[in-house]
Amino acid sequence: xxxxxxxxxxxxxxxxxxxxxxxxxxxxxxxxxxxxxxxxxxxxxxxxxxxxxxxxxxxxxxxxxxxxxxxxxxxxxxxxxxxxxxxxxxxxxxxxxxxxxxxxxxxxxxxxxxxxxxxxxxxxxxxxxxxxxxxxxxxxxxxxxxxxxxxxxxxxxxxxxxxxxxxxxxxxxxxxxxxxxxxxxxxxxxxxxxxxxxxxxxxxxxxxxxxxxxxxxxxxxxxxxxxxxxxxxxxxxxxxxxxxxxxxxxxxxxxxxxxxxxxxxxxxxxxxxxxxxxxxxxxxxxxxxxxxxxxxxxxxxxxxxxxxxxxxxxxxxxxxxxxxxxxxxxxxxxxxxxxxxxxxxxxxxxxxxxxxxxxxxxxxxxx
Ligand SMILES: Cc1ncc(COP(=O)(O)O)c(C=O)c1O
Numbered sequence: 001x002x003x004x005x006x007x008x009x010x011x012x013x014x015x016x017x018x019x020x021x022x023x024x025x026x027x028x029x030x031x032x033x034x035x036x037x038x039x040x041x042x043x044x045x046x047x048x049x050x051x052x053x054x055x056x057x058x059x060x061x062x063x064x065x066x067x068x069x070x071x072x073x074x075x076x077x078x079x080x081x082x083x084x085x086x087x088x089x090x091x092x093x094x095x096x097x098x099x100x101x102x103x104x105x106x107x108x109x110x111x112x113x114x115x116x117x118x119x120x121x122x123x124x125x126x127x128x129x130x131x132x133x134x135x136x137x138x139x140x141x142x143x144x145x146x147x148x149x150x151x152x153x154x155x156x157x158x159x160x161x162x163x164x165x166x167x168x169x170x171x172x173x174x175x176x177x178x179x180x181x182x183x184x185x186x187x188x189x190x191x192x193x194x195x196x197x198x199x200x201x202x203x204x205x206x207x208x209x210x211x212x213x214x215x216x217x218x219x220x221x222x223x224x225x226x227x228x229x230x231x232x233x234x235x236x237x238x239x240x241x242x243x244x245x246x247x248x249x250x251x252x253x254x255x256x257x258x259x260x261x262x263x264x265x266x267x268x269x270x271x272x273x274x275x276x277x278x279x280x281x282x283x284x285x286x287x288x289x290x291x292x293x294x295x296x297x298x299x300x301x302x303x304x305x306x307x308x309x310x311x312x313x314x315x316x317x318x319x320x321x322x323x324x325x326x327x328x329x330x331x332x333x334x335x336x337x338x339x340x341x342x343x344x345x346x347x348x349x350x351x352x353x354x355x356x357x358x359x360x361x362x363x364x365x366x367x
Contacts, residue, residue, distance in 0.1 A: 016315035017336055024331045029359045032349040033331040037201050037306050038279050039354050040229025045272060046265040053264030061257035066246070069257030077267050078234070084270065085207060085220060087236035091245055094258055096196055096223040096233040097123040102251020103219075103235060104161070104192075105131040107244070113157035115149050115189075117141065117164045119171065124163055124194060133161075140171070143179045150187040160189040161218075166209035167198040170340060170348065172303025174198075174209060181215040191217035200227025201280060201306055206273040224262075228269040232258045279353035286355050293364040306351040309335075311344060318345045328366050 012018040024033055040046060053073065061069035074092055081090040093099035104127030108114060112133040116124060119140045128135045136153060138146040146162065154160055162184050164175045177193065184191045193215075195208040199222040203212035206227070210220055219237045224230040235245070245252055257263075283306045290308060291301045302309040312318045315336045322334040325347075333348040340346060349363070 015337075016319055017338065022331075025329075028329060028331065029355065030328075030330040030362065032351070032355075032363065033333050034352060035197070035226035035350055036229050037227040037283060037350070037352055038229065038273065038276055039352055040200075040227065040269050040272065043229060043269075043272065046229060046268050049268035050261030050265040054261045057260045059261065060259055061263075063257065064253060064255055065257050066253055071257070071260065071263060073260075073263050073267055074257065077263060077270065080267065080270055081222075081234055082236060084205075084274070085211060085236050086216075087220065089239045089242040090234050090236045091242045091252065092258070092263075093233045093235070093252060094255055095231065096121075096194075096221065096225070097126075098251045098255070099221060099233045099235060100124045100194065101127040101130060102249055103245060104128055104163075106249040106251075107131075107241070108133045108159065108161055111158060113153055113160040115146065115153075115160070115162045117168075117175065119168050120163055120165060121169060121194060121196070124165075124192075128163070140168075141173065141175055143176055143183060146180070147183055150183060150189065154187045154189065160187065161192060162189050163192045163194075165194045165196065167195075167202060167305060167307065169197050169307065170309065170335065170346075172197075172305060172307030172309055172348075174304060177209060177213040177215045181217065184217075190219070192219040192221065193217045194221040196221070196223040196226055196233075197307060199223070200269075200273040200276075201283060206276065206280065224266045224269070228266060228273065230262055230266040230269055232262060232266060276353075282353050283351055286351050286357075286360060289357060290349070290351070290360045290364070293360060294367065297364065297367055299367060301349075302346075308349045308351070309346040310349070311346045313343045313345055315345055318347070322347070325366055330363055330366065332363075 063069040078090040078092055100123035108131045110132040114128045114133045115136045117140055118137045136149045138149055164180055167174055193210055199208045200206040202209050219235055222234050224232040287306055294301050318334050335346050335348050
């Protein structure tokens with residue numbers, strides 16, 4: 001058995017696809033690898049909330065939500081999020097991966113059709129696979145292709161779900177949410193929009209892109225581990241759906257609830273993000289500046305907002321350049337094949353509201 005594993009690992013090394021765990025300097029101003037877009041992970045108000053809650057309740061949650069782990073502050077978090085997003089109900093999960101891979105198979109099964117954008121996150125794709133539904137993928141953000149797939153396939157299935165991210169984690173671009181929802185309505189399909197990278201950063205008061213575009217998908221997914229500086233995730237949906245998940249979703253039922261300080265800090269983060277317009281504006285200005293400066297050096301960055309990617313084809317070439325950037329003190333995600341298609345290997349720069357023009361100038365100097 002181990003020799004089979006070794007063979008696979010050797011071939012991953014051969015193709016420069018071998019993964020290892022990097023140690024990142026989190027306090028460096030040249031950290032472009034973090035999803036902590038609003039610097040909330042180091043915000044002292046979150047520490048205080050966490051420590052106060054811990055002093056009162058302890059550290060671990062001591063059980064699953066259905067047993068001893070359902071703290072009143074978890075319910076408060078769910079109610080505040082539902083109000084914030086204008087949704088009937090919210091249910092908190094331990095992580096986005098757990099949510100996406102657990103919720104989709106709970107709600108959809110082998111007689112259903114699920115159509116997803118080709119660039120959707122692995123957790124969504126795994127959820128679709130685990131459901132046993134017929135899966136189709138539409139070309140990235142291509143609404144004509146989505147329409148075509150719906151026209152050809154929809155009538156053979158009772159239920160249909162279409163899935164997208166609102167701001168894509170790899171290309172940093174936005175989904176055409178209005179057309180997406182219009183197509184779903186036309187074909188009587190449910191919609192799931194993963195707002196992991198837009199929540200807190202985009203839309204009025206950080207409410208995300210669905211809110212900004214005035215679309216109301218059947219399910220909105222958000223995570224706390226990115227702009228909210230914490231960890232965990234939530235689904236916003238109807239009361240019936242959430243009650244069903246509480247009763248039937250194994251990924252919700254059979255797991256220990258989030259630790260107490262995490263829940264308290266997340267409540268605090270939710271209160272703070274609503275007043276962070278300055279940070280959001282700064283992120284947009286920094287993103288535009290970075291794009292402009294790289295363009296002056298003839299590099300085109302992908303992405304419209306705080307996630308900007310530089311296509312740098314070839315795993316080997318990417319890793320060599322990555323080492324040079326690392327030596328210069330710059331931490332940036334080198335995204336290789338097979339996470340992205342061959343030829344689309346890239347550096348993904350995640351901007352934080354603490355990045356200054358000087359930080360950007362330093363990075364641009366390295367190219
Ligand atoms: C779009 C998207 N959805 C879900 C997840 C998973 O969330 P979590 O890190 O909370 O498991 C991620 C990234 O981690 C993501 O980028």
